[in-house]
Amino acid sequence: MDTTVAATGTEEEKWGGGTRPLNASYGKLMMWFFILSDALTFSGFLAAYGFSRFKFMEEWPLADEVFNHFPFLHGTDAPMFYVALMTFILIGSSVTMVLAVDAGHQMDRKKVAFYMLLTVIGGMVFVGSQAWEWKNFINGEYGAVKTKGGNILQFLDVETGKRVALEDFTQIGPRDVVPYGNSKGIWFESSGDYNATYTIEEVKNGFAANPNVTIRTQKIEVNPETGASEKVVLSRADALVKLNKEAVGVVEGANLSENEYGAPLFADFFFFITGFHGFHVFSGVVFNLLVFFNVLLGTYERRGSYEMVEKVGLYWHFVDLVWVFVFTFFYLV
Secondary structure: OOOOOOOOOOHHHHHHOOOOHHHOOHHHHHHHHHHHHHHHHHHHHHHHHHHHHHHOHHHOOOHHHHOOOOOOOOOOOOOOHHHHHHHHHHHHHHHHHHHHHHHHHOOOHHHHHHHHHHHHHHHHHHHHHHHHHHHHHHHOOOOEEEEOOOOEEEEEEOOOOOEOOHHHOOOOOOOOEEEOOOOOOOOEEEOOOOOOOOOHHHHHHHHHOOOOEEEEEEEEEEOOOOOOEEEEEOOHHHHHHHHHHHEEEEEOOEOOOOEOOOOHHHHHHHHHHHHHHHHHHHHHHHHHHHHHHHHHHOHHHHHOOOHHHHHHHHHHHHHHHHHHHHHHHHHHO
16 A cells, blocks of 8 residues: 655645544644643742742732732722733633634634734733733832841831831931042942932931831731731831841832842742743734734635634633633732
8 A cells, every 4th residue: 555645745644644633733733732831831830939938938928918009099909909900801802812713613704803803902901911010019119128137127007007108207318428439529429328219227217216107027927816817017116126136228119139028039930920921921912913914814714714813812712821820829829
């Protein structure tokens, strides 16, 4: 029997000797292989996050306090509201993608284009929202100080128990500068570390002058009365001692080395995992946009199949599913 396959043979002949594994085309099966490998990558990242959180459970930031901003509602405490809206938008884009695939099965080019456009818009809104969330996380809101051991001390109002920003009780004092090199008063370097808005001495002076402010450590304990996880609040006397003996620097916002919300490792994982997922969403938006323009040009109409819409749809659903796990690990648990 002649088993030679012509170079111009059909996809079935080229792909599997006359059969198609799992009754899927080569392109769709390769997309499934990619999704499987990417799922293992995200699983490794989330497993590492879970292990680190378990190890530093007593000092891990509380998500309700970190992600409590909402656009145009400055000063309003809205924990998780904006993240929930982002999640709703991304899941909604999965619905429009399903509708686009269904319209492709019916060879309805106008509907495919319409639903693909809605999917692209949903993805762009999500990426923009994530960028806004990053901006707030990086800039911070209240500020804090760090101790010699790298722990974070936050400030509270004694009466209300609410967070107090550094600017509410700290003032910038006189700062000495010394000439730099041989310049005649043109270039100067500061005699202290002024990377933050305030120096640690300015914070200490402001704290001592405001008896209505106390300190909250990053250590978390369970309140026996309410059963809720709360950070340990120090008495005014203990706060003065701890601030003067242990505080060595001011922290504003979060980056890869410091985090005003708590353990720096939390910020590292946040930037890496949400950034990696955001890159996936951005890539998906680009892919969907290319497919959208091909739909408008009638490319798939001429091919007689909208399988490419199904392929990018598989990727898009995977990205949405990954976000459900990221949302659960970072924001809910």
